[in-house]
Amino acid sequence: xxxxxQKPRPIWQIMFSTHHTDIxxxxxxxxxxxxxxxxxxxxxxRAELFFPNIEGTGQxxxxxxxxxxxxxxxxxxxxxxxxxxxxxxxxNYFVPIMVRYKxxxxxxxxxxxxxxxxxxxxxxxxxxxxxTWYAQPxxxxxxxxxxxxxxxxxxxxxxxxxxxxxAINFVVTILKCKHPDMSIGQVPLLAWSFLVTSCIIIVxxxxxxxxxxxxxxxxxxxxxxxxxxxxxxxxxxxHLFWFxxxxxxxxxxxxxxxxxxxxxxxxxxxxxxxxNSGIFAFVLLAIVAFSSWAHHMFATGMSFTEKTVFMxxxxxxxxxxxxxxFNFIATMWNGRIKFATxxxxxxxxxxxxxxxxxxxxxxxxxxxxFSTHDSYWVVGHFHLFVMxxxxxxxxxxxxxxxxxxxxxxxxxxxxxxxxxxSFVGTVLVFFTQHVLGLFGMPRRVFDYPxxxxxxxxxxxxxxxxxxxxxxxxxxxxxxxxxxxxxxxANIEDPFGLGGKYYYPFEAKxxxx
Amino acid sequence: MKRMIGLFLxxxxxxxxxxxxxxxxxxxxxxxxxxxxxIIWNLFFRLMAVAFTVGAVVxxxxxxxxxxxxxxxxxxxxxxxxxxxx
Amino acid sequence: MSGHxxxxxxxxxxxxxxxxxxxxxxxxxxxxxxxxVPEGAEVIKVTAQQWFWTFEHEDGTKEIGELHVEVGxxxxxxxxxxxxxxxxxxxxxxxxxxxVPGRVNTVWFAPTDxxxxxIQCREYxxxxxxxxxxxxxxxxxxx
Numbered sequence: 001x002x003x004x005x006q007k008p009r010p011i012w013q014i015m016f017s018t019h020h021t022d023i024x025x026x027x028x029x030x031x032x033x034x035x036x037x038x039x040x041x042x043x044x045x046r047a048e049l050f051f052p053n054i055e056g057t058g059q060x061x062x063x064x065x066x067x068x069x070x071x072x073x074x075x076x077x078x079x080x081x082x083x084x085x086x087x088x089x090x091x092n093y094f095v096p097i098m099v100r101y102k103x104x105x106x107x108x109x110x111x112x113x114x115x116x117x118x119x120x121x122x123x124x125x126x127x128x129x130x131x132t133w134y135a136q137p138x139x140x141x142x143x144x145x146x147x148x149x150x151x152x153x154x155x156x157x158x159x160x161x162x163x164x165x166x167a168i169n170f171v172v173t174i175l176k177c178k179h180p181d182m183s184i185g186q187v188p189l190l191a192w193s194f195l196v197t198s199c200i201i202i203v204x205x206x207x208x209x210x211x212x213x214x215x216x217x218x219x220x221x222x223x224x225x226x227x228x229x230x231x232x233x234x235x236x237x238x239h240l241f242w243f244x245x246x247x248x249x250x251x252x253x254x255x256x257x258x259x260x261x262x263x264x265x266x267x268x269x270x271x272x273x274x275x276n277s278g279i280f281a282f283v284l285l286a287i288v289a290f291s292s293w294a295h296h297m298f299a300t301g302m303s304f305t306e307k308t309v310f311m312x313x314x315x316x317x318x319x320x321x322x323x324x325x326f327n328f329i330a331t332m333w334n335g336r337i338k339f340a341t342x343x344x345x346x347x348x349x350x351x352x353x354x355x356x357x358x359x360x361x362x363x364x365x366x367x368x369x370f371s372t373h374d375s376y377w378v379v380g381h382f383h384l385f386v387m388x389x390x391x392x393x394x395x396x397x398x399x400x401x402x403x404x405x406x407x408x409x410x411x412x413x414x415x416x417x418x419x420x421x422s423f424v425g426t427v428l429v430f431f432t433q434h435v436l437g438l439f440g441m442p443r444r445v446f447d448y449p450x451x452x453x454x455x456x457x458x459x460x461x462x463x464x465x466x467x468x469x470x471x472x473x474x475x476x477x478x479x480x481x482x483x484x485x486x487x488x489a490n491i492e493d494p495f496g497l498g499g500k501y502y503y504p505f506e507a508k509x510x511x512x
Numbered sequence: 513m514k515r516m517i518g519l520f521l522x523x524x525x526x527x528x529x530x531x532x533x534x535x536x537x538x539x540x541x542x543x544x545x546x547x548x549x550x551i552i553w554n555l556f557f558r559l560m561a562v563a564f565t566v567g568a569v570v571x572x573x574x575x576x577x578x579x580x581x582x583x584x585x586x587x588x589x590x591x592x593x594x595x596x597x598x
Numbered sequence: 599m600s601g602h603x604x605x606x607x608x609x610x611x612x613x614x615x616x617x618x619x620x621x622x623x624x625x626x627x628x629x630x631x632x633x634x635v636p637e638g639a640e641v642i643k644v645t646a647q648q649w650f651w652t653f654e655h656e657d658g659t660k661e662i663g664e665l666h667v668e669v670g671x672x673x674x675x676x677x678x679x680x681x682x683x684x685x686x687x688x689x690x691x692x693x694x695x696x697x698v699p700g701r702v703n704t705v706w707f708a709p710t711d712x713x714x715x716x717i718q719c720r721e722y723x724x725x726x727x728x729x730x731x732x733x734x735x736x737x738x739x740x741x
Contacts, residue, residue, distance in 0.1 A: 064725055064726065064728060065725055068722075068724070068725070068727075130724075136683060136721075136722070138699055139722070139724060143648070143681070143682055143724050144724075228699050228700025229700075232700075233701075234698060234699065234700070235701075268581070268591070269593065269594055270591040274604060274607065277607065299695060299696045300703070301696060301698060301701060304630070304633055307629065308629075311622060312622055315619075316618070318614060318618050319611055322611070323607075323611065325570070326607055326611075329577060330606075332581060333581070334581065334592075335581050336583050336588050336590055336591050337578070337582050339583075347578060354567065355567065358563040358566070361563070361618070362563065364625075365555065365559060365621055365622075365628075366628075366629040367551065367555060367625060367628045367632050368552060368555060368556050368559070370548075370693070371552055371553075371556065371689075371692050371694075373685075373694055373720065374720040374721055374722075440687075440718070442687070442718055442719070442720045442727075442728075443722070444728075445727065445728035447728050448728070449716070449731070498595075527620070546632070546634075546708075547708065548632045548691065548692050548693070549690075549692050551632055552628065552692045553692075554628075555625065555628045559621060559624070562620075562621075
């Protein structure tokens with residue numbers, strides 16, 4: 001328990017701490033703050049797209065450049081400042097407890113990795129670049145206005161380093177600092193998900209670090225890596241970027257699946273159906289993750305053979321993900337399930353995970369990409385992953401860890417209301433966007449022609465977004481109020497599930 | 513037996529008929545070019561049929577599970593692990 | 599560690615793998631058909647730049663923002679860009695291919711009905727990406 005509003009600790013004590021629970025708390029607060037900030041940008045996007053701009057009406061945002069900046073910072077914020085730091089929050093708080101060690105392997109490095117996030121976030125937000133979160137050249141070199149572009153590049157460089165430092169810490173903690181009586185085959189699946197994710201990060205991020213540096217030198221005019229006039233090729237950036245960012249999407253999803261592996265067995269009151277399948281699926285997914293990156297580039301003029309190879313690589317990842325779904329379903333079977341808030345979020349997340357994956361399989365079928373590439377289908381698809389699976393698992397886990405972090409219980413009715421509204425809203429926005437993409441609406445557009453079907457679907461999506469926004473307000477109020485005034489929780493078993501946990505949840509914060 | 517016939521019919525529609533169709537498909541004479549729209553959307557709708565079928569099975573299973581094994585179900589009984597050191 | 603039989607899991611994985619193999623095979627076949635450019639397709643050069651499309655027919659005719667083609671003929675687009683990456687898209691005919699500076703990408707189609715269709719840009723290219731549109735006019739053959 002590290003957050004007690006009634007007996008507040010000095011802020012400087014938390015900020016200068018290197019204990020894993022305090023750093024976990026810092027990551028938690030920062031990532032949730034960015035969830036709300038990035039989400040607000042999304043609401044601005046959906047408000048603008050509610051009406052097409054006909055003769056000056058229906059326009060809320062001043063101009064298209066502002067809109068382009070908004071969606072760039074929206075994506076950058078939610079991926080790099082919410083999802084990844086949130087996973088670090090959970091990992092930092094729980095991994096040392098799970099491996100029965102007193103802290104992370106390198107506590108000071110841990111603190112440094114966290115404190116790199118605020119300056120990077122400041123660079124991204126004060127810059128407010130407009131070149132989408134891909135920063136694809138040549139646009140990002142010859143056309144994107146600086147200093148926004150350069151600030152974004154530096155911000156992301158810092159975030160990449162922070163990620164790698166965190167990854168190193170997790171790998172060493174799990175492999176080298178685990179309790180001598182604990183074999184690697186007894187480490188909980190949530191810890192395994194962090195181990196595997198960290199390995200992916202260490203292999204994948206350096207490629208993007210190189211790409212960022214090359215982008216910067218190109219922008220400065222001292223190199224021509226991505227400039228055809230100087231012998232370069234913009235598609236080289238695409239390869240470098242996607243070589244990192246396809247595995248990166250697994251970096252985003254694996255901790256969320258790990259969180260589901262915590263919640264689902266506990267709330268079903270039985271152990272996970274197959275621990276070994278879980279490990280196998282994690283490791284297989286991590287390896288196969290590196291074989292599919294160019295499916296993002298099917299429209300760039302690749303040859304038939306190249307496209308086939310990457311389609312096969314993409315499809316090869318599906319059985320591994322399917323193994324996790326099977327594991328969850330088989331775990332719930334014959335259970336006695338308590339549908340408290342965390343469990344609702346986890347199960348909702350599984351359903352949307354399937355929908356996201358199915359849409360992805362369709363996308364990866366080469367010729368179908370001609371219909372869906374860079375349209376709202378893709379927007380709907382990846383949001384079902386990042387919102388429907390990852391954010392759902394993450395938010396469910398916030399409710400799950402709430403009693404441990406604060407010693408109090410959140411309001412259960414508000415938590416369930418948050419889930420129902422978010423689920424309805426998510427389906428309304430992102431399922432609709434799949435259809436919108438099939439009707440041809442491109443992504444990243446400030447405005448669209450007044451085609452009746454497009455207008456109707458944009459409006460449905462915007463209504464869904466407002467519903468999600470409302471649910472997030474409920475969430476914020478619940479979190480703040482309950483942290484200060486919630487009922488005191490029974491730390492041994494806050495949810496009344498019974499059973500003895502196989503690792504102690506009481507984290508020993510030295511300042512308490 | 514009925515399941516085999518049902519399965520065979522589904523397989524026929526989804527796999528065999530389009531395959532034969534394409535084998536006899538028109539070639540390259542002017543006025544008889546392949547219509548990329550038809551090929552692509554045809555593939556899309558077939559994949560959608562399979563995706564929604566699998567989706568119905570997965571979500572149907574989840575809904576049934578969630579209903580049958582909820583703790584408030586009159587038929588709910590403790591799991592084999594409750595009361596032990598799991 | 600698991601003391602129970604797990605043949606359901608093996609069957610489930612086999613079904614998933616079979617499904618993925620089917621998807622892959624179907625997609626491979628469809629792509630093979632779609633990519634085969636017919637002999638004698640008329641070449642149209644498409645040039646993308648911020649933020650409009652220009653077209654040049656085989657006989658030298660140039661068009662800006664509009665493209666006139668004839669029903670029943672096969673056309674091969676050779677797509678280039680003058681500045682940043684754009685993407686040439688006629689959604690109604692499922693024609694989509696990036697315009698990348700420094701290379702020429704090709705895609706073909708054969709319109710089957712008379713009509714008007716939208717041409718749009720499908721790769722973010724800045725300020726007026728959302729308005730980088732054109733019109734395709736499919737007309738009866740002139741001869």
